[in-house]
Amino acid sequence: MNNDLILLGHGSGGRLSHQLLDELIIPALSCDGPAGQNDAAILDSPSGRLAFTTDSYVVDPVFFPGGNIGDLAVNGTVNDLAMMGAKPLWMSVGLILEEGFSKKELAQILASMRRAADIAGIRIVTGDTKVVPRGKADRIFINTSGIGSIEHSLEINGSHALPGDNIIVSGTIGDHGVAVMASREGLELGTTIESDSAALNALVSDLVSELGCAIHVLRDPTRGGVATTLKEIALQSGVDLLIKEDSLPVKTAVRGVCSILGLDPLYVANEGKMLILVSPESAERAIGILRRTPLGTDAAVIGEVTGKGTGRISLETSSGGARSVEMLSGEQLPRIC
Amino acid sequence: MNNDLILLGHGSGGRLSHQLLDELIIPALSCDGPAGQNDAAILDSPSGRLAFTTDSYVVDPVFFPGGNIGDLAVNGTVNDLAMMGAKPLWMSVGLILEEGFSKKELAQILASMRRAADIAGIRIVTGDTKVVPRGKADRIFINTSGIGSIEHSLEINGSHALPGDNIIVSGTIGDHGVAVMASREGLELGTTIESDSAALNALVSDLVSELGCAIHVLRDPTRGGVATTLKEIALQSGVDLLIKEDSLPVKTAVRGVCSILGLDPLYVANEGKMLILVSPESAERAIGILRRTPLGTDAAVIGEVTGKGTGRISLETSSGGARSVEMLSGEQLPRIC
Numbered sequence: 001m002n003n004d005l006i007l008l009g010h011g012s013g014g015r016l017s018h019q020l021l022d023e024l025i026i027p028a029l030s031c032d033g034p035a036g037q038n039d040a041a042i043l044d045s046p047s048g049r050l051a052f053t054t055d056s057y058v059v060d061p062v063f064f065p066g067g068n069i070g071d072l073a074v075n076g077t078v079n080d081l082a083m084m085g086a087k088p089l090w091m092s093v094g095l096i097l098e099e100g101f102s103k104k105e106l107a108q109i110l111a112s113m114r115r116a117a118d119i120a121g122i123r124i125v126t127g128d129t130k131v132v133p134r135g136k137a138d139r140i141f142i143n144t145s146g147i148g149s150i151e152h153s154l155e156i157n158g159s160h161a162l163p164g165d166n167i168i169v170s171g172t173i174g175d176h177g178v179a180v181m182a183s184r185e186g187l188e189l190g191t192t193i194e195s196d197s198a199a200l201n202a203l204v205s206d207l208v209s210e211l212g213c214a215i216h217v218l219r220d221p222t223r224g225g226v227a228t229t230l231k232e233i234a235l236q237s238g239v240d241l242l243i244k245e246d247s248l249p250v251k252t253a254v255r256g257v258c259s260i261l262g263l264d265p266l267y268v269a270n271e272g273k274m275l276i277l278v279s280p281e282s283a284e285r286a287i288g289i290l291r292r293t294p295l296g297t298d299a300a301v302i303g304e305v306t307g308k309g310t311g312r313i314s315l316e317t318s319s320g321g322a323r324s325v326e327m328l329s330g331e332q333l334p335r336i337c
Numbered sequence: 338m339n340n341d342l343i344l345l346g347h348g349s350g351g352r353l354s355h356q357l358l359d360e361l362i363i364p365a366l367s368c369d370g371p372a373g374q375n376d377a378a379i380l381d382s383p384s385g386r387l388a389f390t391t392d393s394y395v396v397d398p399v400f401f402p403g404g405n406i407g408d409l410a411v412n413g414t415v416n417d418l419a420m421m422g423a424k425p426l427w428m429s430v431g432l433i434l435e436e437g438f439s440k441k442e443l444a445q446i447l448a449s450m451r452r453a454a455d456i457a458g459i460r461i462v463t464g465d466t467k468v469v470p471r472g473k474a475d476r477i478f479i480n481t482s483g484i485g486s487i488e489h490s491l492e493i494n495g496s497h498a499l500p501g502d503n504i505i506v507s508g509t510i511g512d513h514g515v516a517v518m519a520s521r522e523g524l525e526l527g528t529t530i531e532s533d534s535a536a537l538n539a540l541v542s543d544l545v546s547e548l549g550c551a552i553h554v555l556r557d558p559t560r561g562g563v564a565t566t567l568k569e570i571a572l573q574s575g576v577d578l579l580i581k582e583d584s585l586p587v588k589t590a591v592r593g594v595c596s597i598l599g600l601d602p603l604y605v606a607n608e609g610k611m612l613i614l615v616s617p618e619s620a621e622r623a624i625g626i627l628r629r630t631p632l633g634t635d636a637a638v639i640g641e642v643t644g645k646g647t648g649r650i651s652l653e654t655s656s657g658g659a660r661s662v663e664m665l666s667g668e669q670l671p672r673i674c
Binding site for chain 2: 008009011012013014015016017018037038039040041042043044045046047048049050051052053054055056057058060079080081083084086090092093094095096125126127128130131132133135136137138141143145146147148149150157158219220222223224228232236267269326327328329330333334335
């Protein structure tokens with residue numbers, strides 16, 4: 001029996017499960033230590049409204065420049081809560097491990113989950129671990145579910161875009177997807193492109209407290225990228241959008257890899273960026289708030305809501321032409337998160 | 338492109354993902370229809386305390402006598418909330434699908450999730466779907482996380498067992514594990530043993546409202562079975578227990594399959610049963626409450642808390658001897674839930 005690897009027995013619910021929990025998982029993730037393992041965590045209900053979200057992570061490779069599946073999962077769930085204007089409070093961690101996965105890598109992943117949770121100010125309060133035989137999963141899959149509290153009365157969601165709204169992106173696009181793809185394909189780039197995986201809740205908190213009801217929509221353009229996310233917003237709100245290609249912030253290296261791999265940065269996943277739809281008179285202040293922090297230094301207005309409509313998005317190209325933007329069709333980048 | 342199967346593109350976040358969501362997943366699971374797909378569900382915070390739990394399900398086979406991975410997941414999360422004395426309110430559903438999985442089977446699974454949720458009175462409010470390439474997962478894995486509200490001031494958990502408490506099991510043991518194993522091994526039994534997968538929250542609600550603080554511990558003996566769960570409680574509470582083998586309710590057919598497969602029913606998973614540790618003077622009333630309902634007709638007192646201690650469990654065997662009961666060691670029944 002190899003003591004460095006995950007065994008089927010670690011998922012049995014019996015002695016080995018308890019050992020893995022007590023020696024590795026709980027010390028890594030929990031603020032409260034191993035006391036009181038029960039079927040559910042007990043929490044004080046916050047006043048006001050709750051936000052509740054879930055995401056599973058199956059990214060390949062598990063470790064990539066700028067992060068790993070663990071901090072990706074924490075940041076993803078934190079951001080889903082933040083995009084509804086909620087303050088992230090508590091999260092769960094569900095692990096599905098393949099028999100033979102390295103305990104050392106598991107420990108690294110859990111440590112970065114805890115670090116990411118501490119940075120975002122969210123507490124990991126409950127969890128579950130399953131193990132499946134070799135070949136029945138790919139190393140590790142993680143589900144994170146999160147609860148946040150909404151401490152204001154604003155309605156921030158995808159159906160609140162208004163004609164005239166400015167569309168802001170909080171930074172460069174495509175970094176995460178390109179970092180994962182380059183790492184998976186083993187591309188020798190001469191330069192390392194890192195994932196932008198990061199928690200956006202502090203930035204959202206500043207925007208909401210300083211701009212209030214001028215913020216109409218917040219959404220993080222993950223799978224499907226900026227193009228697909230904007231299309232969702234346009235359809236949900238019943239508006240048409242105009243995007244200016246020249247205004248899209250894209251790192252030179254990311255643009256280079258995209259052209260090698262035949263990808264359009266508009267469709268590539270981001271994990272630490274958000275789209276903000278804001279009243280035109282507040283757009284400049286929003287950009288100012290974003291640029292105060294490292295996560296928002298490349299923030300830019302990339303377009304506007306042209307009016308009520310049927311969800312059309314028009315892209316004004318660098319050459320002065322125009323083309324229609326649709327949702328990502330098919331699977332451009334499998335297992336990007 | 339085969340229209341009956343799950344494709345990688347269904348996990349892209351793009352057009353195919355939206356199609357799968359709008360045509361299959363949301364109509365099957367949601368009470369509210371497809372309106373308003375956002376990053377998180379917004380819910381009215383209940384007063385009092387919250388319970389929050391998560392579980393991933395990887396059961397093999399996906400369909401088994403008495404249920405499938407879908408209702409198993411819903412009942413499992415409902416029961417984890419109920420075991421803390423909470424009223425189940427909302428749950429999330431995270432799907433990890435293997436490329437090539439049948440859409441028809443997915444629809445069946447989702448329909449039974451919805452049915453199970455309706456029976457338990459819990460609402461499915463948020464979800465996520467990922468797809469991994471063939472051979473990178475085994476058909477379907479499901480994570481369910483749940484939120485419940487605790488509407489009383491009782492403290493029900495694994496550390497509250499008291500000397501003298503009676504130990505009650507709410508019905509026959511081993512049904513779920515044996516049903517899954519028999520189905521996996523293709524055993525010809527002449528009779529069908531069905532999983533006991535069921536939601537226990539209504540039963541818990543009756544116990545709590547009628548017996549109040551006489552209820553000290555509630556726990557569902559899933560992975561690891563009654564033996565492992567009792568060991569957890571004994572260790573958490575710092576007490577010793579005595580169990581009487583003759584008093585354990587086990588169906589004849591289950592006992593038969595256990596002897597064929599070399600299993601001890603005490604270690605076999607249950608998915609619709611609970612252990613109740615209750616003041617001795619309320620044990621008879623508890624049995625009466627349980628036996629009023631089909632889920633509790635075989636309820637029985639199986640032992641007692643003999644005193645403060647170090648978590649030892651002694652089993653009084655049918656022959657009058659005694660043996661020590663430990664946690665499940667190794668992996669008796671992989672992928673039982």
